[in-house]
Amino acid sequence: MFADVAVLAARAGLAKLRHMDLTQEERRAALESLRVWDVSGTGAKLVWAEGGNLVLTPLADSIVNTYRDDPPAVVVFDPLVSFGADESRVNDNEQAIITAARRIVRGLGCCVRLVHHIGKGNARERTLDQYSGRGGSALADGARMVAVLQPWDADQREPLPDGCSVAPGASVTALARPNEAVLRRAQPALAFWA
Numbered sequence: 726m727f728a729d730v731a732v733l734a735a736r737a738g739l740a741k742l743r744h745m746d747l748t749q750e751e752r753r754a755a756l757e758s759l760r761v762w763d764v765s766g767t768g769a770k771l772v773w774a775e776g777g778n779l780v781l782t783p784l785a786d787s788i789v790n791t792y793r794d795d796p797p798a799v800v801v802f803d804p805l806v807s808f809g810a811d812e813s814r815v816n817d818n819e820q821a822i823i824t825a826a827r828r829i830v831r832g833l834g835c836c837v838r839l840v841h842h843i844g845k846g847n848a849r850e851r852t853l854d855q856y857s858g859r860g861g862s863a864l865a866d867g868a869r870m871v872a873v874l875q876p877w878d879a880d881q882r883e884p885l886p887d888g889c890s891v892a893p894g895a896s897v898t899a900l901a902r903p904n905e906a907v908l909r910r911a912q913p914a915l916a917f918w919a
Contacts, residue, residue, distance in 0.1 A: 760797065762788070771802070771825040772810040772818060779810050779817050785825040789832030796833040802826075803840035806859075816861035823867035839864070843873070851875050853901035871904035 809818045826837040844859040855865040877897040
């Protein structure tokens with residue numbers, strides 16, 4: 726599943742590259758810097774259940790060993806649910822995933838992005854707090870930064886910033902950063918784009 730999503734993201738990235746003011750050389754460099762480790766269909770997990778415990782699999786260490794000499798800037802797991810052990814012990818599973826991500830961060834000195842789905846109730850209520858993700862609270866509590874994307878409409882509690890307007894038929898997405906251990910608090914809590 727990771728590779729399927731990563732390939733779609735790469736295709737979306739290609740479309741965005743066309744609209745950026747880049748030279749051919751800059752476009753080539755951007756495309757060459759994208760690396761996809763295809764684990765689709767392999768059952769690759771960061772965590773699995775063993776003897777009643779949740780334990781790290783060799784995947785995090787394999788990523789570190791494979792990219793040690795040429796570390797990436799970001800490692801992305803998308804969708805995160807595909808890389809956990811089970812959801813019967815949600816917070817234990819999430820904390821184990823955070824531990825695996827930290828192992829990659831320490832081993833490669835890079836960012837690890839865990840793309841997680843929003844919870845059903847939170848999607849309906851359009852919450853923007855750090856606990857908007859599905860499952861438990863351990864993932865948000867263990868992360869250095871949490872970002873939440875939600876569709877915005879005129880009925881939202883949060884108004885658009887002064888000077889912003891929405892063209893008829895346009896959609897707006899709100900990006901909230903409720904847990905920013907690595908960012909300055911002076912930055913706005915919400916960003917909007919159409």
